[in-house]
Structure formats: structure tokens, C-alpha cells
Amino acid sequence: MVVVTEQHKPNKTHILIFPFPAQGHMIPLLDFSHRLAVRGGGSISITVLVTPGNLHFLRRLLSSTAGEINPLVLPFPSHPSIPNGVENVKDLPPSGFTSMIHALRNLHAPLRSWISEHPSPPSAIVSDIFLGWTHRLGLRRFVFSPSAAITCCILNHLWLEMPTREKPGDDNEVLEFRKIPTSPKYPWWQVSTIYRGYVDGDPFWEFIRDTFRDNWASWGLVINSFSDIEGVYLEHLKRDMAYDRVWAVGPILPPPGHDNDRxxxxxxxxxxxxxxxxxxxxxxxxxxxxxxxxxxxxxxxxxxxxxxxxxxxxxxxxxxxxxxxxxxxxxxxxxxxxxxxxxxxxxxxxxxxxxxxxxxxxxxxxxxxxxxxxxxxxxxxxxxxxxxxxxxxxxxxxxxxxxxxxxxxxxxxxxxxxxxxxxxxxxxxxxxxxxxxxxxxxxxxAVGESGSSTKELDAFIEHVVSLGQAK
Incomplete structure (x- = not known):
């Protein structure tokens, strides 16, 4: 089943939003979508991709944005390690994150078909940090990070440089990130569970590695943070990724009245x-x-x-x-x-x-x-x-x-x-x-009318609209 609504006007820049189906990832990206629609002033239209089991998260969003946001519903792809009918990480064991990341790549073909057949195809996609493969859809891809800027710095370091323990088996060995401001360091057992599970040469894990590397190679990065708490890490990301297309738009909070029904x-x-x-x-x-x-x-x-x-x-x-x-x-x-x-x-x-x-x-x-x-x-x-x-x-x-x-x-x-x-x-x-x-x-x-995050949001909208006009 594919649900496509035809309310996109040719004079608007069309953006595709693709959240990862875990509540902590989905909710901030949907709230960001609401801010995009409101702040965009009619210059953009938005399609949000969800699977059927998560469509209910869009109800209030769709009713409050007067047609500026429309749903695209694609069937959740089958995967050997995910039971039928399970579409949210909270219903899975701890290994569910990697299985879900792997399963969702099977939406690549139907999503490409939807893009090619749409009368007003999107000029950009904003997708979750766990959906790196969307970098390969032929659209300008903006990574959305529901995590802190310092976490993005650490993930880039881990998956690009692939550090290992000097003492295999010692989970208390400290891993220090000297290239990152403040040189954060953690015992091995506190390092990303997904990274610690990586198995060199395994196709499954090579895909997971490429997912994070595709984030680094994408067109831009939108982060749920703000400069007063993470300015030093935001600047590091710009240097690390060799471009200025990093927008800190947080804290992304629910619109008034939206917190009580989510x-x-x-x-x-x-x-x-x-x-x-x-x-x-x-x-x-x-x-x-x-x-x-x-x-x-x-x-x-x-x-x-x-x-x-x-x-x-x-x-x-x-x-x-x-x-x-x-x-x-x-x-x-x-x-x-x-x-x-x-x-x-x-x-x-x-x-x-x-x-x-x-x-x-x-x-x-x-x-x-x-x-x-x-x-x-x-x-x-x-x-x-x-x-x-x-x-x-x-x-x-x-x-x-x-x-x-x-x-x-x-x-x-x-x-x-x-x-x-x-x-x-x-x-x-x-x-x-x-x-x-x-x-x-x-x-x-920061999120006030003249605040740093509002200015960053406006700059992001201006940039995306310019991409649409250049098509």
C-alpha cells in the first residue's frame, strides 16, 4: 500500500521527511516538520514518510498545518529478525536498532519509484541519522540528528577512523577522542553499542558502517541543539565535515497542545x-x-x-x-x-x-x-x-x-x-x-523570534528553497 496525496503546488519547494521509527527519533523530527511548515510561510510543502503502524503519530501534525504537510505511507519491509507487524524499535529486543536500520533499506526501490512518478518530486530529503542510505536517492540529503552535536562528533570519529581497543576483552579500557574539543573519553563499555557490535567483513555490519559514513557524505546536517550549550561542537562539525551546512535548530519542543496526545x-x-x-x-x-x-x-x-x-x-x-x-x-x-x-x-x-x-x-x-x-x-x-x-x-x-x-x-x-x-x-x-x-x-x-536557533531554521529554509528554485 502506498498513500500519496496530491496537494503539492508547483511553485513551492517540496521536501521529503523520513523519520526513523523509534519514538525518541520520530517525535523531534515530526516537531521539526511542524516548525518547517509554520516558519516556511507557504514557500515549502512537506511529505512525511511513515509505515502504517506509525501513521497515528501524524494525526495532530496533519490537522494543524492546513495541507502544508502530507503523508506518504509505505509498507514496512520484511526482515528475518523482525516479527511481522513490528514497526517500532520499542517493541524489539536491544538488537532491534540494527535490525530496523537494515530492514528499512528495503524501502529504497519503492521510494525511488515514488520520487520518479510524483508530479512535483521533492528537491531535498531530511532523514534520520540511522537512514544513511537515503543519501543515494538522487536528492540533496540533509541528516537529521535527534542526538547532541557532541554525539555526532563522536559517531563521525568512530565510523571514519574505526578505533579499537589496545587490550581486547578489557571493557574498562578508556577510549579518548583527542581530536574533538574537550577531548571526551569513555570506558569501552560506554561506547556506542552499535559500534562495539561491528564485525569486519560481515555484509550486515558493512551496511551499518556505510550508513554512518553516508551521513558524513550527505549535503547537510540539522541538529536538535543550540549554540549556547554546544557551540564548540557545532564548530568542530563544520570543520570535520568541511562545509558550513550545519544548522542547530533546537531545542525542538512540541507545539502548544501537542504534548498531551503523543x-x-x-x-x-x-x-x-x-x-x-x-x-x-x-x-x-x-x-x-x-x-x-x-x-x-x-x-x-x-x-x-x-x-x-x-x-x-x-x-x-x-x-x-x-x-x-x-x-x-x-x-x-x-x-x-x-x-x-x-x-x-x-x-x-x-x-x-x-x-x-x-x-x-x-x-x-x-x-x-x-x-x-x-x-x-x-x-x-x-x-x-x-x-x-x-x-x-x-x-x-x-x-x-x-x-x-x-x-x-x-x-x-x-x-x-x-x-x-x-x-x-x-x-x-x-x-x-x-x-x-x-x-x-x-x-x-534560542527558539524565540530573534534567537539563534530561529535564525538557523530560517537559514535552512532559505537554503532548501534555493535548491528547489535551482531545479
């Missing part, structure tokens, strides 16, 4: 949650959430529950349905009045922006980091995988707006120490909190 099922109505927060003192609530993919182990759930209970703090804890059975018996009764446990999903941006929320215990996914930055909330960091370690280091060591709590997908915090940090996050940490508020003002200024 998640999944929840056990607590949104108005109930907001009413509960309204009754709390300013800055005295800790928001606890580990993103759309992380599932805490039973030991982690019990340690976290114990730490929350001992801390005496007010909190909202969002926990995935699959981990709910491991919550200690009687916990919710014992914290009645000061704690809410939400099974499933919560409107994170709205919660973080509530005056009662003063701290955020987070896995440090980049979307969560930017949402916390924009909200001026202190971050308590517990990175689990991938670029989350990089994000946590940026938050704590460079920006000074966070405090380390734990790190690692298998680590279990000491509940007494956790309780101490949680309690202190609402009563102390004044320097970090002041920096968080200052950084929030910078983030909101």
Missing part, C-alpha cells in the same frame, strides 16, 4: 495529574522517568522505590507496564499523599514545566535532556546506554545543571544514598539550580 496508554488522567501537581509547593516534586525504551530490572525498581520512600520527597514516577509487577507490595499505600506512580505514559513536557517540579531523575536521552534544559529543572542522571553517557557528562561536567545518581543498565543504586540525593535535590544544589534556570532562559531565547 504517548501511549496511561493509568492516570492528565487533568488528575495536573491537579495533583497544583497542590504541591514550588520546586518540591521530583519527576522520575526513564524514557520509552528502558525497562528497569526488578532490583532497580526495588532500589528506586526504597530510595523514594526513604527520601520523604514528593514525586511522580512514570514506569513501564512491563516493570509494574516488581514494585514492592504496599509501596503506593505508604507514599500516599506525596507520591504518584503512573503506569505507561505521562505528558513529560507539561510535567517538567509545572512550577511544582524541581528535579528530574532521567536516563539522559537527548530529548529528555533538552526538555529539562528548557524547563530549567535540575537533572539527576542515570544513563543506561548509547549516547546517554555522553549526554550525562555534558549535563553534569560541562553545563553543571545535573547531579550523578547512577550509571549503567545493570547498575543498582544504594537506596540510602539515593534517598539522600533525592532529598537534597529539592532543598539544596542551589548553584546547579541557578545554572539550570539561566540555561533555560538561553534555550527559550
Amino acid at each position: 504517548g501511549g496508554p496511561t493509568t492516570l488522567p492528565i487533568d488528575h495529574l495536573m491537579t495533583w501537581l497544583d497542590a504541591r509547593d514550588d520546586g518540591h516534586v521530583i519527576y522520575v522517568c526513564f524514557g520509552s525504551q528502558t525497562v528497569l530490572t526488578e532490583a532497580q525498581v526495588r532500589a528506586l522505590a526504597s530510595g523514594l520512600e526513604k527520601s520523604g520527597t514528593h514525586f511522580v514516577w512514570v514506569i513501564k507496564d512491563s516493570a509494574c509487577d516488581t514494585i514492592p507490595g504496599g509501596f503506593e499505600d505508604r507514599v500516599t499523599g506525596r507520591g504518584l506512580v503512573i503506569r505507561g505514559w505521562a505528558p513529560q513536557v507539561a510535567v517538567l514545566n509545572h512550577r511544582a517540579v524541581g528535579a528530574f531523575l532521567t536516563h539522559c536521552g537527548w530529548n529528555s535532556v533538552l526538555e529539562a534544559v528548557a524547563s530549567g529543572v535540575l537533572m539527576l542522571t542515570w544513563p543506561m546506554q548509547a549516547d546517554q553517557y555522553t549526554d550525562a557528562n555534558l549535563v553534569v561536567d560541562q553545563l553543571g545543571v545535573g547531579v550523578r545518581v547512577c550509571e549503567g543498565a545493570d547498575s543498582v543504586p544504594d537506596s540510602d544514598e539515593l534517598a539522600r540525593v533525592l532529598a537534597e535535590s529539592t532543598t539544596g544544589k542551589r548553584e546547579e539550580k541557578e545554572r539550570a534556570k539561566k540555561l533555560s532562559r538561553a534555550a527559550l531565547d
Whole structure:
């Protein structure tokens, strides 16, 4: 099945948007598409490619952009390691990212056909960082990075230079990136899981390697970040990629009213949650959430529950349905009045922006980091995988707006120490909190009418329109 809408006018520059089907990747690119449509002032029209199982993510976007954005729905391609009907990484085991990257390349032929048959074919494509093969569609390809600029710097270094351990088998060996500003360094076990899985000579992994190398060879790069937090890394990317076509357009936040309907099922109505927060003192609530993919182990759930209970703090804890059975018996009764446990999903941006929320215990996914930055909330960091370690280091060591709590997908915090940090996050940490508020003002200024990210967005639109006019 292919759904094509014919609303593209010849006098507009047509752009194709292709998100990667993982919530943390898809949502910021769709929000960026909304900003493109609104800011484009009628000079561009946009097609967003999704598979049938993810079409629902477009509903609000399509209804709010008055025909400037249209869907292209292509069947999800079959793949031996992906069960039929699974179209989102969150439904797959941890290896699902690489399988999904590999599977989606099979959309190359139908997408080429759609481009060649369209009466007003796109002049450019903006596609996710995991979709490097779209560089070979015959369009100017702009990479969209939902990750930080420093992560882009690190990925370029990894996949172009292919560094290895001097002591094979030693996962604690430190890998230092001396060519990147601040010379970031990480133990091997914190380096990209996808990179560590690379097997030289295996066609599957050679494709994965080429995916990231194609990012470096693409026409331009759009990053969900802003100059006040990553200016040094943005400048490095321009030097590293040997062009100035790098646009920092973040923080990309949901349009007003869009945050409340973008998640999944929840056990607590949104108005109930907001009413509960309204009754709390300013800055005295800790928001606890580990993103759309992380599932805490039973030991982690019990340690976290114990730490929350001992801390005496007010909190909202969002926990995935699959981990709910491991919550200690009687916990919710014992914290009645000061704690809410939400099974499933919560409107994170709205919660973080509530005056009662003063701290955020987070896995440090980049979307969560930017949402916390924009909200001026202190971050308590517990990175689990991938670029989350990089994000946590940026938050704590460079920006000074966070405090380390734990790190690692298998680590279990000491509940007494956790309780101490949680309690202190609402009563102390004044320097970090002041920096968080200052950084929030910078983030909101960046996306204001005359802010750096708005200017970058305008420059990107101007560049894309010029490509369309040159056709």
C-alpha cells in the first residue's frame, strides 16, 4: 500500500521527511516538520514518510498545518529478525536498532519509484541519522540528528577512523577522542553499542558502517541543539565535515497542545495529574522517568522505590507496564499523599514545566535532556546506554545543571544514598539550580523570534528553497 496525496503546488519547494521509527527519533523530527511548515510561510510543502503502524503519530501534525504537510505511507519491509507487524524499535529486543536500520533499506526501490512518478518530486530529503542510505536517492540529503552535536562528533570519529581497543576483552579500557574539543573519553563499555557490535567483513555490519559514513557524505546536517550549550561542537562539525551546512535548530519542543496526545496508554488522567501537581509547593516534586525504551530490572525498581520512600520527597514516577509487577507490595499505600506512580505514559513536557517540579531523575536521552534544559529543572542522571553517557557528562561536567545518581543498565543504586540525593535535590544544589534556570532562559531565547536557533531554521529554509528554485 502506498498513500500519496496530491496537494503539492508547483511553485513551492517540496521536501521529503523520513523519520526513523523509534519514538525518541520520530517525535523531534515530526516537531521539526511542524516548525518547517509554520516558519516556511507557504514557500515549502512537506511529505512525511511513515509505515502504517506509525501513521497515528501524524494525526495532530496533519490537522494543524492546513495541507502544508502530507503523508506518504509505505509498507514496512520484511526482515528475518523482525516479527511481522513490528514497526517500532520499542517493541524489539536491544538488537532491534540494527535490525530496523537494515530492514528499512528495503524501502529504497519503492521510494525511488515514488520520487520518479510524483508530479512535483521533492528537491531535498531530511532523514534520520540511522537512514544513511537515503543519501543515494538522487536528492540533496540533509541528516537529521535527534542526538547532541557532541554525539555526532563522536559517531563521525568512530565510523571514519574505526578505533579499537589496545587490550581486547578489557571493557574498562578508556577510549579518548583527542581530536574533538574537550577531548571526551569513555570506558569501552560506554561506547556506542552499535559500534562495539561491528564485525569486519560481515555484509550486515558493512551496511551499518556505510550508513554512518553516508551521513558524513550527505549535503547537510540539522541538529536538535543550540549554540549556547554546544557551540564548540557545532564548530568542530563544520570543520570535520568541511562545509558550513550545519544548522542547530533546537531545542525542538512540541507545539502548544501537542504534548498531551503523543504517548501511549496511561493509568492516570492528565487533568488528575495536573491537579495533583497544583497542590504541591514550588520546586518540591521530583519527576522520575526513564524514557520509552528502558525497562528497569526488578532490583532497580526495588532500589528506586526504597530510595523514594526513604527520601520523604514528593514525586511522580512514570514506569513501564512491563516493570509494574516488581514494585514492592504496599509501596503506593505508604507514599500516599506525596507520591504518584503512573503506569505507561505521562505528558513529560507539561510535567517538567509545572512550577511544582524541581528535579528530574532521567536516563539522559537527548530529548529528555533538552526538555529539562528548557524547563530549567535540575537533572539527576542515570544513563543506561548509547549516547546517554555522553549526554550525562555534558549535563553534569560541562553545563553543571545535573547531579550523578547512577550509571549503567545493570547498575543498582544504594537506596540510602539515593534517598539522600533525592532529598537534597529539592532543598539544596542551589548553584546547579541557578545554572539550570539561566540555561533555560538561553534555550527559550534560542527558539524565540530573534534567537539563534530561529535564525538557523530560517537559514535552512532559505537554503532548501534555493535548491528547489535551482531545479
